[in-house]
Amino acid sequence: MELFETFCQQVCREVRHATPEERDSIRRELRDHLEDRAEALQSSGSDEEAAAQAAVEAMGDPAEIGRAMNRQYPLGWLILSRLSGALLLLLCLYILFTLPLFGSAYNNLRCRISPSYGGRFMSGAAPESVCLTDYRWTVGGSVLRVYGLEPTHMDANGDSRVRVYLCAYNRNPFRCASESLVRDVVFLDESGNELERLYGGSGNTGAWYTTISFPLPEGENGFTLYYDSHGYQLEEYIPLPGEEAAP
Amino acid sequence: MGRKQTMDHTALLVLSLLSQGDMYGYQMIAELERQSDHTFEMKEGTLYPILHGLERSGAVESYRTQAPSGRERKYYRLTEKGAAALKAEAEQWRRYSHSVNAVLEQAMGLA
Numbered sequence: 001m002e003l004f005e006t007f008c009q010q011v012c013r014e015v016r017h018a019t020p021e022e023r024d025s026i027r028r029e030l031r032d033h034l035e036d037r038a039e040a041l042q043s044s045g046s047d048e049e050a051a052a053q054a055a056v057e058a059m060g061d062p063a064e065i066g067r068a069m070n071r072q073y074p075l076g077w078l079i080l081s082r083l084s085g086a087l088l089l090l091l092c093l094y095i096l097f098t099l100p101l102f103g104s105a106y107n108n109l110r111c112r113i114s115p116s117y118g119g120r121f122m123s124g125a126a127p128e129s130v131c132l133t134d135y136r137w138t139v140g141g142s143v144l145r146v147y148g149l150e151p152t153h154m155d156a157n158g159d160s161r162v163r164v165y166l167c168a169y170n171r172n173p174f175r176c177a178s179e180s181l182v183r184d185v186v187f188l189d190e191s192g193n194e195l196e197r198l199y200g201g202s203g204n205t206g207a208w209y210t211t212i213s214f215p216l217p218e219g220e221n222g223f224t225l226y227y228d229s230h231g232y233q234l235e236e237y238i239p240l241p242g243e244e245a246a247p
Numbered sequence: 248m249g250r251k252q253t254m255d256h257t258a259l260l261v262l263s264l265l266s267q268g269d270m271y272g273y274q275m276i277a278e279l280e281r282q283s284d285h286t287f288e289m290k291e292g293t294l295y296p297i298l299h300g301l302e303r304s305g306a307v308e309s310y311r312t313q314a315p316s317g318r319e320r321k322y323y324r325l326t327e328k329g330a331a332a333l334k335a336e337a338e339q340w341r342r343y344s345h346s347v348n349a350v351l352e353q354a355m356g357l358a
Contacts, residue, residue, distance in 0.1 A: 011292070029272060029295065029321050036273035036316075037291065060290025068296035072303055 003052050004034045007062050014066025017073040105173040107206025115147040115167045131241035139232045142178040144168050151240045153213055163213040180229050182210040188224040189217050258297050262333040271320035306332050
């Protein structure tokens with residue numbers, strides 16, 4: 001009924017301090033009332049148009065009702081509801097953008113505390129052939145860690161290779177680790193020759209993991225880990241498990 | 248001397264009606280007309296600012312449900328706070344009307 005809609009709009013126009021939802025609720029309630037009143041008038045003999053007109057007149061001055069209604073909705077409340085909506089939105093956006101940061105911080109801490117879980121041994125338990133180690137070197141802002149050694153890893157051709165389990169994390173849990181540390185590291189035999197390596201890596205900004213395997217010349221009981229990239233150098237001798245460090 | 252009447256008379260009537268049961272706006276108007284034998288005839292739209300004010304102050308609360316007509320309506324219910332306010336205001340009103348009557352009777356007696 002257009003007559004009812006006009007009346008409701010005239011009331012709601014004055015209710016400036018209410019939220020759009022509150023205004024909708026007011027409009028609906030007034031409309032319900034007009035319908036009920038018009039129906040009662042019709043059942044006592046009025047025709048539809050006269051009943052609608054009388055129902056609107058019985059309500060009173062719409063602007064006056066609107067102003068009285070507006071006084072029931074303090075401006076402070078509207079401001080508070082708008083502000084809390086905006087704050088909630090900001091909080092959601094903040095959480096959305098910082099979640100990955102917390103995820104990478106978690107990966108970083110796991111890499112420091114228990115790399116076996118984050119790395120190759122998904123169950124956390126290394127195979128018997130793997131010897132867990134804990135070599136760590138600081139390279140720039142990141143740390144390179146050798147957390148496992150497998151002296152006799154059989155490759156697809158049945159050749160025995162040494163397999164090294166490496167990971168890298170940033171010293172600051174909220175910053176990215178350098179992937180280059182686990183990707184560009186090479187291994188040298190006792191004569192200083194670079195050993196042909198097979199590389200498999202995974203990871204994310206919190207921590208990088210890799211396994212690198214290479215054939216060690218017969219009779220040699222250790223190898224040299226060598227890194228030279230991005231202006232940083234690292235050269236460390238690592239004995240095979242069960243062997244004494246070379247002099 | 249007691250404190251002044253703090254509540255609008257229509258608000259007092261609304262709370263009284265709601266103490267008899269939950270009602271929606273039009274039902275209150277119809278009931279008020281019936282119970283007062285058409286003595287109280289107000290501009291019906293003025294009821295709603297009063298209801299919303301009472302709701303904001305916590306004297307009543309509202310919910311939408313189906314009315315006997317089958318249509319959904321916004322019902323109002325008296326809260327404990329509203330019941331306490333009604334009790335205090337009704338007492339205040341009784342004292343006030345008693346005083347007015349006393350003065351009127353005195354005046355009529357002297358006339």
